[in-house]
Amino acid sequence: MANGDAKHEQLDGVRADLTDTELTTQQGVRVDHTDDSLQAGERGPTLLEDFHFREKVTHFDHERIPERVVHARGAGAYGHFQPYDGWLGEHTVAKFLTDPNVRTPLFVRFSTVAGSRGSADTVRDVRGFATKFYTEQGNYDLVGNNFPVFFIQDGIKFPDFVHAVKPEPHNEIPQAASAHDTFWDFVSLQPETLHTVMWLMSDRAIPRSYRMMQGFGVHTFRLVNAQGKGTFVKFHWTPVLGSHSLVWDECQKIAGADADFNRRDLWDAIEAGQFPEWELGVQLVDETDEFAFDFDLLDATKIIPEEQVPVRPVGKMVLDRNPDNFFAETEQIAFHTANVVPGIDFTNDPLLQARNFSYLDTQLIRLGGPNFAQIPINRPVAEVSTNQRDGYGQQRIHRGGTSYTPNSLSGGCPAIGDSEVFRHYQTRVDGDKIRKRSESFTDHYSQPTLFWNSMATWEKDHIVEAFRFELGKVGHRHVRERVVAELDHVDHDLAVAVAHGIGVDPPAGGTENHGRSSPALSLANSRTDSIATRKVAVLVADGVDATEVEQIRRGLSERGATAEVLGASHDGRARGADGSEVNIDVAARTAMSVVYDGVIVPGGSESARTLAADGHAVHFVAEAYKHHKPVAASDEGLEVLRRAGISTDGEGADPGVVLAANTGGALPDQFVEQFAAALGKHREWDRDTASTPA
Numbered sequence: 001m002a003n004g005d006a007k008h009e010q011l012d013g014v015r016a017d018l019t020d021t022e023l024t025t026q027q028g029v030r031v032d033h034t035d036d037s038l039q040a041g042e043r044g045p046t047l048l049e050d051f052h053f054r055e056k057v058t059h060f061d062h063e064r065i066p067e068r069v070v071h072a073r074g075a076g077a078y079g080h081f082q083p084y085d086g087w088l089g090e091h092t093v094a095k096f097l098t099d100p101n102v103r104t105p106l107f108v109r110f111s112t113v114a115g116s117r118g119s120a121d122t123v124r125d126v127r128g129f130a131t132k133f134y135t136e137q138g139n140y141d142l143v144g145n146n147f148p149v150f151f152i153q154d155g156i157k158f159p160d161f162v163h164a165v166k167p168e169p170h171n172e173i174p175q176a177a178s179a180h181d182t183f184w185d186f187v188s189l190q191p192e193t194l195h196t197v198m199w200l201m202s203d204r205a206i207p208r209s210y211r212m213m214q215g216f217g218v219h220t221f222r223l224v225n226a227q228g229k230g231t232f233v234k235f236h237w238t239p240v241l242g243s244h245s246l247v248w249d250e251c252q253k254i255a256g257a258d259a260d261f262n263r264r265d266l267w268d269a270i271e272a273g274q275f276p277e278w279e280l281g282v283q284l285v286d287e288t289d290e291f292a293f294d295f296d297l298l299d300a301t302k303i304i305p306e307e308q309v310p311v312r313p314v315g316k317m318v319l320d321r322n323p324d325n326f327f328a329e330t331e332q333i334a335f336h337t338a339n340v341v342p343g344i345d346f347t348n349d350p351l352l353q354a355r356n357f358s359y360l361d362t363q364l365i366r367l368g369g370p371n372f373a374q375i376p377i378n379r380p381v382a383e384v385s386t387n388q389r390d391g392y393g394q395q396r397i398h399r400g401g402t403s404y405t406p407n408s409l410s411g412g413c414p415a416i417g418d419s420e421v422f423r424h425y426q427t428r429v430d431g432d433k434i435r436k437r438s439e440s441f442t443d444h445y446s447q448p449t450l451f452w453n454s455m456a457t458w459e460k461d462h463i464v465e466a467f468r469f470e471l472g473k474v475g476h477r478h479v480r481e482r483v484v485a486e487l488d489h490v491d492h493d494l495a496v497a498v499a500h501g502i503g504v505d506p507p508a509g510g511t512e513n514h515g516r517s518s519p520a521l522s523l524a525n526s527r528t529d530s531i532a533t534r535k536v537a538v539l540v541a542d543g544v545d546a547t548e549v550e551q552i553r554r555g556l557s558e559r560g561a562t563a564e565v566l567g568a569s570h571d572g573r574a575r576g577a578d579g580s581e582v583n584i585d586v587a588a589r590t591a592m593s594v595v596y597d598g599v600i601v602p603g604g605s606e607s608a609r610t611l612a613a614d615g616h617a618v619h620f621v622a623e624a625y626k627h628h629k630p631v632a633a634s635d636e637g638l639e640v641l642r643r644a645g646i647s648t649d650g651e652g653a654d655p656g657v658v659l660a661a662n663t664g665g666a667l668p669d670q671f672v673e674q675f676a677a678a679l680g681k682h683r684e685w686d687r688d689t690a691s692t693p694a
């Protein structure tokens, strides 16, 4: 397969394994001691001569680099991309998108936007989804998000937007949260933010997993074919596992219980060989249709509804390898929207144009100089041959006496090629020099309304709750009022519902809702037929029915999910009712239900009695139920559910509660089957959990 492992072969040259080595200085001198500094006598001062001490501490003093000004918190992995076939060749000369025999190595970095490097994963935020394709024709970076739209239309507003959402400057509070006055002040004064704010208040902003979220290139880009003809394109990543989200209460608890929740999930899945996969799809618009829409294709606050222009599949991405070193790879990777290859070009989207300046600029400060493309993670697998020389951290030893074009002294090399070169898309540009937003960018309400109309009832409820939570934290009343007034232009019912929750008078009635919707926008329409990689907690104590535990383990594993048995001590054993031993995977006291997708309490009277009397276990079950997760129990285990306030009488039980009574020691086949079906649905959203005490 062409190119498949080219990046790894390249990186093998710099991967360092220190096993069986002896400690040296950076100069390769072996040291005899590293625990005490060189001193003038016992209890005496440290000597300047101690080069080992100075080198060790100096390096430490310089170990930190500036974190990314946005998207500081992230996690990444290696993988590859391969097109299914060559159909896109009609529209682009980009080989990695059109040659099914080419498997392109890549690195993806997922991120949150607002928080610092050490902030929690499960905050309400946009997720970055940046992919660096190491193609044979040079590096191509698709620097996208898990939302298809952005908060602003022109990059000159980016510093304003980011200053508003970041912690407030006087006290640096709050961390990694938009629920504060400056963000909502900005939103209320800048209606172009509204569409993306709707996404931000939706469950899209709290993904269950990086592996279960979509990715979007956001901008309209341009594909260019061999004849130089352009076609507008929007890029989409669709996760094979479907798109699923957490609930807000859960997110806040996970932020404490496991701040690395999404990062760990990605890492663990890859280590376990459960390689995350996405399909790359494109929406194509012929150039003759540039003005066929009721919005401007250059406006990054707009989507092209999928019902209007379908997403056509191009190929598949698989992530199959974790980095060896977080800093060297995930921290030092440098994305840039202007890293394009022949066949992919820009449009005049003013947000994209600004990005094409900003990303190169930011790497210069972040990575310390103009040679950051030589850092191993950033190096293309394509040959690099430039006349650029010198600069901090130059890694190459360029031979020869010329570093300019044209030259005759080096035979004119590097020469200008004539095949597979990047040729900028040619178009006529004509206009007055003006500082003005295009009139075609002025409709800020139709698409937020489209998004709202497309939501399932439970999604709408979550959006209203999110607005209430966020605005509930806004101290300035007039800001809350202005946001509600803006929402009234999106949908009157939404504005009224939000107003009621935040102590603001409901608005009189705004713009009429246009009534259009786009089903593709709803998470309710994502796939629900797989439980692959889901994690289920099985609560046990001494006296548990060991046969049932085994049946649950096997049944879930056969369907691609994992059962983790929670008991008294990690790596310990519980005594089964029949005297056998049951392995404990996780110490129950260290675990919270929020990091699981569902919970099962097997039978066994002694075990069930212990758990029913254990507040932690009862809370565990109640909390899972509150978060709409599937909950199951058999025989005496039902008592634990009842203690958690969950109805176990056949009539009162909801579809996400799976029960097996009088099993006689073995679970009926349909027990795991029904539980798996509920797990596949992800959550039982219609469950009323208002009174659940958790």
Ligand code: HDD
Residues within 6 Å of the ligand: 068, 069, 070, 071, 074, 109, 110, 111, 127, 128, 129, 130, 143, 144, 145, 149, 150, 154, 155, 156, 158, 217, 218, 219, 300, 333, 334, 335, 351, 354, 355, 358, 359, 360, 362, 363
């Ligand atoms: Fe940006 C990082 C995505 C608008 C300026 N951005 C960054 C990352 C992602 C995005 C995923 C993290 C890359 C990584 O993992 O290293 N940004 C977007 C999307 C945008 C967007 C989808 C709108 C469609 N960004 C945007 C604008 C500007 C920037 C308008 C500036 C005018 N973005 C940056 C940056 C960052 C960045 C300051 C910070 C660190 C970095 O670039 O490498 O240059």
